[in-house]
Amino acid sequence: MDVLNNLITGFSVALTLQNLLYCFIGCMVGTLIGVLPGIGPVATIAMLLPLTFKLPPEAALIMLAGIYYGAQYGGSTTAILVNLPGEASSVVTALDGYKMAQKGRAGAALSISAIGSFFAGTVGTLLIVMFAKPLTEMAQKFGPAEYCSLMALGLVAAIVLASGSVIKAIAMVFLGLMIGLIGTDVNTGAQRFTFNIPELSDGIDFAPIAMGLFGIAEIIANLEKRITRDVGETKITSLWPTREEFRQSWPAALRGTALGSVLGVLPGGGPTLGAFSAYTLEKKLSKTPQQFGQGAPAGVAAPEAANNAAAQTSFIPMLTLGIPSNAVMALMVGAMIIQGIQPGPEVMTKKPELFWGMIASMWVGNLMLVIINLPLIGIWVKLLTVPYRFLYPSILLFCCIGAYSLQNSTFHVLMVAIFGVLGYVFLKLGCEGAPFLLGLVLGPQMEEYFRRAMLLSRGDPTVFVTRPLSAGLLAVTAVLLILMALPAMQRKRQEAFQEEG
């Protein structure tokens, strides 16, 4: 009954006119950036973050969440219709979705993707509702030592599941932690790495950093590559899948949902990994694997369900433990802090209307996306014909204004420029931005917990291994690290990511 009550609380918040409006705006903006390649949810959320200052916390978080899962929908629409995945998570959808479209089954592919996504979104929302309470209760037993270990586990897992070089990702986490230390030390008031710049004494806001790393650097890289886009004409005849298509896709959507849900909870997992794994799984399970890549409905249903399920469940660690599992969640943590809410297990008990309202709004948002998007497909595809040379100055401008409006200070605009250059260097050196951002957001908290744990244990570092929960978390962390170091595992991991790419 408890769950039901909570859901009622949630829906009573989510269904107010104001929150419905912000949910709608979020979903629309999300779909828009999902459709457009060259700008992702991380940069967009960073850009819009300052605008959410004046909103009530519920509305702000509902809108930002809408951007995130809206982007998953938008990305798949263009993947199917014009073979241009707007987001990394819909790259696999393009394989079979576009083939279906070429065979004249574009409408069916879109419906399969929309229905699969909606189903997965519903399941994902239910999972959050079910797991929120037990996880929160567990987290309330955590002391500083456990928190510290949990964050270490989160950061390491995020690295293991991300593609690319492990050791470079670890170094990026540490770099993020270090940049996170810039500012005034909370315990002593000492200025750390502020280099006599007064603006730095409050620390560097992570929004300009995210804009620089994920927005500006991306634009520069795109300009070097020169994006060429040929938008072919795809006619949508019927939106209804045939019985055969439906028969093939529903089990795939179910499996995709399950796999995506699990991978979404894991740090570093998220929609992209979910979609890739679900596609691979379907291909392995299928009796007719040769059909994959030739327009198999299961090849659309599985990754679409998986990326949406993962987008939903990646909120679980953030909402219950205050630990972000990917770059978008790191920004959501930041959005909460801006609103004066300390993310963590207390959010559920202290701010039930925010907590449940946000969860309920995700379901509402998913429903909105299905209803609104199918009739709007024509418009979204039209948008793709806008050349990139019109798009990037606009993105740049909104980044700049967003950064300025953080504190009405041009210092933040210069920060965007600096981190844009740094992000470009990271790209050139093959260093990923996501681990950096996670380290940056978790850094100050982690130091705080570390210092508190050491103070409580009177300077005895064994506290991290003598407390059973903390020891368990650290053991898992160690196992992950050792696994990564084994040559056999390294090869396996490379193969897995090869298959993805």
Added chain:
Amino acid sequence: MNRFLSKDFLAGLMFLGFGGVAYVAAFTDLSRFFGQSRLALGTAVRMGPGYVPQMLAFIMMALGAIIALRAAVASGEPIESGKWKPIVMITLGVVAFGVLLDPANVPAIVSWVVSGVPRWENPVSGLLPALVAMVFLAALGGDEFKLTETIAMCAVLFIICYVIFKWGLSMNIAMLQGVW
């Protein structure tokens, strides 16, 4: 020679550099050159402000060294050459936007370069000049620059910004310093 231009080797150097600068800036006698006072380490029980940063600086340097050494032994992926135009023009565009938005910025920069300049306010500042400068610099960073198109883009973007930020969100931002 080529192995020293690999992505991994340079990345290692970068991490080594970040760790090294952090260490030198906060824990050596050279710290005053960085406008930074030396951070006290404290003890494990009562950690000073420098305890965790020093730990991180050491770890960064170690990781950087390992990455660079591994890359120097086994030759890795070479670094791709970039183009100068996008990176320079986009960065300049963002910087120009920041500088032109606030009437105090240009005078501040001038007074750094030429000392003894009387205080003044830059009349050509505000959203309009900042936007125009940024859009033009950004457009010049791309491959296809068309003058009329860029002017049109400035106009459209300015109207959008005015409607959203000034009119919609009533942000406190001048369009043109002292005029609007």
